[in-house]
Amino acid sequence: MTLPSRREFVALAGGGSLVAPAVFAQKGAVNAAPITGSVVVDRIRGNIGVEWKTNTVDSFKAGDPATAVKGIVTTTMATMDVLRKSVAAGANMVITCEPTFFAKADNPNAPADPVLAAKRDFIQKNGLVVWRFSDHWRLRTPDPLAQGLSDEMGWTKYQAADDATRFTLPVITLDALAADLKKRLGVRGGIRVVGDPQTEIRKVGLLTGTTPLAASLRTMPAVDAIVAGEVREWESVEYAQDTVTAGIRKGMILLGRVVSEEPGMKLCAAWLRTFIGEVPVTWIATGDPYWRPV
Amino acid sequence: MAITAGEVLDRIKKNLGVPWQENTTRDTFKADGPATEVKGIATTVMSTFDQIRRAHAEGMNMILTHETTYWNDRDLLNGLADDPVYRAKSEFCATNNIVILRFHDNLHARRPDFTYQALARVTGWAPYEEPPNSHRFVLPETTLGALAADVAKRLGSKALRVVGDPAARVRLAQMGVGYGMPRAAGEVDVVMSGEAQETDGAVDNTEYVMDAATLGVAKGQIILGHAMSEEPGMEDCAEWLRSFITEIPVKLVRAGEPYWPK
Numbered sequence: 364m365t366l367p368s369r370r371e372f373v374a375l376a377g378g379g380s381l382v383a384p385a386v387f388a389q390k391g392a393v394n395a396a397p398i399t400g401s402v403v404v405d406r407i408r409g410n411i412g413v414e415w416k417t418n419t420v421d422s423f424k425a426g427d428p429a430t431a432v433k434g435i436v437t438t439t440m441a442t443m444d445v446l447r448k449s450v451a452a453g454a455n456m457v458i459t460c461e462p463t464f465f466a467k468a469d470n471p472n473a474p475a476d477p478v479l480a481a482k483r484d485f486i487q488k489n490g491l492v493v494w495r496f497s498d499h500w501r502l503r504t505p506d507p508l509a510q511g512l513s514d515e516m517g518w519t520k521y522q523a524a525d526d527a528t529r530f531t532l533p534v535i536t537l538d539a540l541a542a543d544l545k546k547r548l549g550v551r552g553g554i555r556v557v558g559d560p561q562t563e564i565r566k567v568g569l570l571t572g573t574t575p576l577a578a579s580l581r582t583m584p585a586v587d588a589i590v591a592g593e594v595r596e597w598e599s600v601e602y603a604q605d606t607v608t609a610g611i612r613k614g615m616i617l618l619g620r621v622v623s624e625e626p627g628m629k630l631c632a633a634w635l636r637t638f639i640g641e642v643p644v645t646w647i648a649t650g651d652p653y654w655r656p657v
Numbered sequence: 658m659a660i661t662a663g664e665v666l667d668r669i670k671k672n673l674g675v676p677w678q679e680n681t682t683r684d685t686f687k688a689d690g691p692a693t694e695v696k697g698i699a700t701t702v703m704s705t706f707d708q709i710r711r712a713h714a715e716g717m718n719m720i721l722t723h724e725t726t727y728w729n730d731r732d733l734l735n736g737l738a739d740d741p742v743y744r745a746k747s748e749f750c751a752t753n754n755i756v757i758l759r760f761h762d763n764l765h766a767r768r769p770d771f772t773y774q775a776l777a778r779v780t781g782w783a784p785y786e787e788p789p790n791s792h793r794f795v796l797p798e799t800t801l802g803a804l805a806a807d808v809a810k811r812l813g814s815k816a817l818r819v820v821g822d823p824a825a826r827v828r829l830a831q832m833g834v835g836y837g838m839p840r841a842a843g844e845v846d847v848v849m850s851g852e853a854q855e856t857d858g859a860v861d862n863t864e865y866v867m868d869a870a871t872l873g874v875a876k877g878q879i880i881l882g883h884a885m886s887e888e889p890g891m892e893d894c895a896e897w898l899r900s901f902i903t904e905i906p907v908k909l910v911r912a913g914e915p916y917w918p919k
Contacts, residue, residue, distance in 0.1 A: 465842075466859055467857045468859075573854070598728050604705050605746055608706035609741065620856060652820050653818040655918060657806065
């Protein structure tokens with residue numbers, strides 16, 4: 364299986380908005396042959412184009428892998444809200460980029476807790492299968508999380524030929540760039556910005572997900588603004604502040620980790636549809652976890 | 658009257674009330690060293706370039722910082738030599754005889770811990786702490802939205818972030834400071850701290866509180882920002898220093914919120 368090119372990837376992502384569909388489209392052409400959770404994962408492994416790791420978080424977190432899949436939902440984080448919407452839409456397999464049971468360990472049984480128990484019981488009662496897809500999805504080229512965000516922002520025409528994370532935009536102020544990100548990504552309350560709002564931005568570097576200082580040190584000298592998901596305050600935030608104090612007119616926009624990964628998981632649904640034709644595959648937004656008091 | 662940075666450190670050790678932990682990569686000199694003659698001490702939550710310049714402008718050349726100077730926990734300089742920001746910051750320190758000492762692990766080891774004590778006072782939560790020094794507060798019952806709005810107002814925060822149902826009734830709060838968030842599971846209604854990994858850690862409070870909200874379980878998480886949660890403590894630290902350093906001025910150089918919200 365050959366990898367789709369950047370252009371094909373972009374085409375796959377399609378247009379559309381970040382609003383999740385209420386129900387699956389009822390298309391008559393869906394093949395009736397059963398496909399299990401395990402088969403879905405086998406096909407992903409066959410199509411991913413990167414070597415499968417032995418030590419990985421990409422595994423089944425809940426449910427029976429032998430379950431006959433009726434529909435697949437991709438999402439950034441399999442929250443209770445996303446699980447309910449998945450069931451309402453008729454899907455029973457959820458593919459999530461982030462954990463389900465409130466820790467990297469993703470242990471559905473410990474500790475005893477009413478919220479965890481309610482989630483586990485909901486999954487069981489509705490016959491859901493939850494599978495995490497993070498390590499390998501991020502390894503694809505071009506970077507699917509950056510590509511998804513680029514598509515959502517309408518930035519693909521400004522993208523560097525050899526790097527899906529770098530853009531040369533028509534000049535825009537840091538303030539206007541933050542406003543545009545907020546609007547197009549449907550951010551509720553999470554965006555935080557370092558730098559003079561009137562700083563003129565042309566070159567942007569995307570750091571989706573969570574990134575260490577090294578990523579900022581590598582990226583900042585080549586761009587006017589870093590747009591990141593999650594960084595540490597005593598690392599990249601202080602570095603961005605010091606950059607500004609040194610008289611270098613740059614900025615840093617923090618979207619939040621989940622928000623930064625949403626369009627990449629929307630793109631994931633489009634990618635899955637290229638090799639899963641038996642059942643509907645759709646994306647459901649996790650949504651910005653944060654709000655601010657008024 | 659002259660006093661060296663080494664003498665400042667000696668007096669801190671003598672007055673700390675607990676044995677100074679020498680086994681720390683954090684609480685060491687990050688610029689210049691003990692022999693430097695000190696004209697004034699600026700305490701700060703983070704020794705940003707701006708804080709250093711402002712301290713210098715006010716005639717102070719010793720920075721007692723709670724957090725990092727060179728953007729990583731151990732203040733390692735690997736790979737920074739050619740970085741333009743590193744060069745500007747380190748050259749400013751060298752040119753202006755700036756001495757930087759980090760005061761982190763030992764500050765937190767002191768009782769009471771300045772950071773918790775000051776944050777409880779500034780938020781107005783201090784009278785409700787039960788039992789003392791537990792960082793657990795039995796607040797007058799309110800909504801998560803009203804509680805977060807009150808905290809934001811008292812701290813002067815515009816960028817703090819909240820997870821949970823704004824209408825959730827909350828009463829029992831657990832406070833953290835800096836990096837790391839108390840566990841939202843259990844009897845507690847609301848947790849508050851500086852900075853926490855959003856997901857994929859040992860305890861993912863954000864997803865937990867989102868799910869609690871979906872299930873109608875009253876839980877909340879207030880994320881203040883790392884510096885915002887610990888800056889009040891560095892003001893208390895300055896006051897404490899003034900009780901045994903009287904030769905030279907000692908004051909907090911306030912950083913405020915590093916972010917603006919959008």
